[in-house]
Amino acid sequence: MNISNSYIRQFLVFASLGLAVSCSNTKYLKEGQMLYTGAEVNIKGDSLSKSDKKNLKSELEANLTPKPNSTFLGLRPKLFFYNIAKEPKKEKGFNYWLKYKLGEKPVLLGDVDREFNKDIIENYSENKGYFNAKATYDTLSKNKKAKVIYNVKPGARYLISQVKFQKDSTLINSEIQKLTEKTLLKVGEPFDLDVIKAERERIDNGLKQRGFYYFSGDNIIVQADSTVAKNHKVELNVKLKDNTPDLATEQFxxxxxxxxxxxxxxxxxxxxxxxxxxxxxxxxxxxxxxxxxxxxxxxxxxxxxxxxxxxxxxxxxxxxxxxxxxxxxxxxxxxxxxxxxxxxxxxxxxxxxxxxxxxRPIQSLRLEALGRTNSANYAGSEVNLNWTHRNFFKGAEQFKASVYGAFDVQMGGPENAKNLFRAGTNVQLSIPRIVAPFRFNSSSAFVPRTNITLGYEFQNRTEYYTLNTFSGSFGYVWKENARKEHDLKVIDITYVTPANVTPLYDSISAKSDAMRRVVQKQLIFGPTYSYTYTNTMLQKPSTIYYKGTLDLAGNLTGLLTGANAKEGKEKSIFGVPFSQYAKIENDFRFYHKFNEKTSLATRFIGGIAYPYGNSDNIPFSKQFFSGGSNSIRAFRARTLGPGSFDPRTIQEGYYFDQSGDIKLELNAEYRANIYKFLNVALFADAGNIWLVNEDSQRPGAKFSKDFMKEIAVGAGFGLRLDFSILILRLDLAMPLRVPYYPKNDRWMFDKINFGDPSWRKDNLILNIAIGYPF
Incomplete structure (x- = not known):
């Protein structure tokens, strides 16, 4: 990539200017004011180990108030924006946003109550077992900046020498005694007020399980006596408070x-x-x-x-x-x-x-209309009419019926890609229990469900063909808990029959087996199972999501009939060959929140579909695809792969629908909120799809040991407009590595040229979508 010296000089000038201005925040201070830059806690004494000192230091510093102005690479940009913005006349407008939303008011030394922080340090230390902790403080100042140093002498930490659960003849005491075996208060462990609070909650929960509905953890007192033991030991006595209400001691x-x-x-x-x-x-x-x-x-x-x-x-x-x-x-x-x-x-x-x-309202009717565009140069609209009955047979059965219509119109890009029209209907009956010849007992907080679905879709690709798709399924959904869900479809059937295949399409597909398979009759049936685990609902810095799916089609039927397509023993049902394959797909996501406004989201997808028995190929509708707004965003939808196959070699008139039997994909996205509903993201995507078997018409499509050399890479920048009811996403991406270019010329860094309109047209891909990609 060639960057002129003038651009480099301009960048250095702006960077130097930004550094100088950001460092001049103190010039806005009034006479006598000092900018507070933070506090530091020093642990004095030899009674603590190195790790104990480190832990106590970080815990004490986390409790000190106020926090200094936020920094980035040693600078205080938020404070800078606050200082340069004029005082707004109204609580709105650009100045108000710049000063009070983007900016941050200076934290001054005068805002720091050092005596209060000293008391916090001593009290917190005592709560952690340092009963003789003493703290002092000192203030260091220079160039209108000041920091506070707190020196702490914690002394030796007191350890638990004995734990007593006071006994008496009451019913509630006998139940408390049954809970003592799993106490959190352990002899030899340090005295810790947080552990004592947790022990009270544990006893409260245990008694609630034993009928003491009106009991409260506040009815428990833990007495600490450090006078009866030597060498910094403390005895704990756990008992009911004398003023515990009679109702709290009764078992209901x-x-x-x-x-x-x-x-x-x-x-x-x-x-x-x-x-x-x-x-x-x-x-x-x-x-x-x-x-x-x-x-x-x-x-x-x-x-x-x-x-x-x-x-x-x-x-x-x-x-x-x-x-x-x-x-x-x-x-x-x-x-x-x-x-x-x-x-x-x-x-x-x-x-x-x-x-x-x-x-809830027993019946509801909802009409949805939306417009959309995608990276394959299609624009279109979709209308859905949904009716829901939540008590269909008076047993909380949910019946849902929907009718939809959609069209996608080519707005440029590959010629003759043709427009697409879809219309269909779906119905689902969800019964709040397992309907089966066996007994299914669940102690989960979630009611298991039996789902029955039926669907039909009419699809017309202008001047090419029409497809009629019929589908149905019967299965169960149950959750072990809020994190784990199982979805088993005992039978999942799809029947596809073509109509009105035009001579034009016949002529185009004459040399493409993949295209011919699109308009062949297809019968797919078998069980599918998916398992989902997620803890993303928890308030934790790091959370994960995993979904694994297993799809088995025609396996038992193929075994019983002795089907073997490779040997010419292809079997049919009502004149239609049934598909036989095994497919597994894994979707793993990891989320890490740095703070309230910034986070990192990553995703890995790995899947394989293997045809055997009655099938040489995976049905088109069950294959993997790559590219587009929710995949590798630097490539248009369904144009990437398989392998190093070059889609530019496809004959004129073939719409870009590349599919594969194997998929590997890795995505990473850094997300940040910059103002209320406005979020930004930096992202990178990598991956591809491949075929299991060789395809002479698509050279380089088969998965091989060199698959890493066929990985596509893209990166970009995105805006997300979070309007609560929906998130509008705009992602601008460009390819960094193209797998179908010559082996030694696949990286694109030396070809990037933002000043070239032709390069921008071919390489900058705008994806517009609803919701996050993962």
Whole structure:
């Protein structure tokens, strides 16, 4: 890449100017003001190990206030923007945004309460077991900048010498004694107030599991005595507080379970739900051990019998309490779920459990219309009409039906790529239980579901062909917990039949087996299974997402019929050869949040589809594709690969739909928020697709030991407009490595020329999409 000396000089001038200006922030300070540059904690004494000193130092510094102005490469750009911006007259406009949104008010030494920080240091040290910690501070200043040095002498850390759980004859004490084996308070470990708080929560959770509904962790006191032991030891005594309420020490069981499935708070205010809670008045609402107050019979009572884990006579426990609420919500038919426990017999320690359920609208109709464009030079529109019934057979079954139509029009690029029109319908019935000849028990907080789907799509590619696609599936979805989900389709069927294949397409595809397979009849059936694990919902700096999919088509049928296409023993069902293959795909993503505004997102995709038995090739609809707005963005959709095959050699009139049996892809994206809804990203993508078998019509397409030399690489810059209801994404990418160029000329760095309009047209790819790519 050739860069003129004038550009280099201009860059150095601007960089030097930026450095000088950024370093001059102190000139904006008033007389006597000093810019606070931060604090440092020094641990004095030899009683701590090197690692203990390091940990205590970082923990203490994290608790000090205020934090100094943020820095970047030693500079304070936010402070600079604050200083150069004029004071705005209104709380809006460019000056206000520059000064108070992009900029940052200076943190002065006068803002630092050094005595307060000193007390924080001593108190925190004591909470960590350094009972004799003493702190002092000193201020260092130079050139209108100041930092504060805190010197801490923590002394020796006190260790736990004994842990006692005070005993008495009460019921609650006997239950506490059963919990002592897994105590977090260990002899020989340092005294730590955070561990003591966690122990109180552990005891509280344990008692909640044993029927003590009204108990609280605040009822526990942990007494520390450092006077009875020598050599910096401390004894801990765990006991109930003397003022613990009597109700908190009583163990409660369930009397009646009452469900109001059509609860509305406005109706409750006028007494509509004031039903006498006695057996005679509730008798007509009884179903097994629960009472369902549903005079209009909107819901079948058995759905609550499955969802509710509390039964009459059960001892209260927190796990079943939360499990029941989560299962009621996961039914998908209730907007709000409220739970109340009311004491019915104080002498017998019983209470009634009430479930007040506010239904969502049972039916909804939604119309969606959207416009789109993609990197294959297509622009188009799509309209979807969706109808949902959330209680189809009065058992919280969800029935969804949709009708859609879409068209994509060629707006330039390859000639004769032809326009595309699609229309179709889909219906799905989702039943909130496993419908099977076997019994399926789940203690998950999520209701398992049986899904039945049917679909049809009409696809017309102008002047080429028409395809009719029929599909159907039957399977199950269940979640072990919030992180793990299983999706098993026992049978997944797709039948594709062509119509109106034009002579033009016949002539174009005469020399291309891949093109001919697109318009062949296809019958694909078999089970599919996917497993998803994610912890991205957790508030952690680093999270992951993984989805693995296994697709087996025609395996048992091919085995029983002895199908072998390679030996000329291809088998058919109703005159249509069925597909036989095994396909596996893995999608792994890693997210790391540096702070509230910056993060790194990465993704790896690896998959292979292997045809055998009754098939020599993978059906086109089941193959892998590369390029486009959610893949390698520097290449137009479906134009990359397979392997080092050069798509420019394709005869005129062939639209770019390159597919493969193997896929490897790696993506990385640095994301940053710069202002409210405006986000930016820097990204790099690498990967390709390959064929399992040799294709004489596409040289270089087969996967080989040299696959690393056929990896495509692209990079770019993106804008993301986050409007809450949707994220509009614009990614501008360019290729850095092109796998179908000559082997020694595939890297593009020496060819980059932003000043050449022809180069920009061929190499800068704009992707416009909705949502993040991964």
């Amino acid at each position: 069981s369930i009397d009646k379970v009452v469900v109001f499935p059509s609860y509305n708070i406005r109706d409750a205010r006028i007494g509509k739900y004031s039903v006498p809670m006695n057996s005679d008045s509730l008798g007509k609402y009884a179903y097994n051990d629960i009472y369902v107050i549903d005079p209009e019979h909107k819901f079948k009572p058995k759905i609550f019998d499955r969802a509710l884990y509390f039964k009459k006579g059960d001892l209260y426990n927190r796990a079943d309490h939360n499990l029941t609420l989560n299962r009621l919500i996961s039914l998908g038919v209730f907007k709000f779920v409220k739970n109340e426990f009311i004491v019915s017999d104080s002498l017998q320690h019983k209470f009634d459990a009430y479930y007040l359920l506010t239904p």
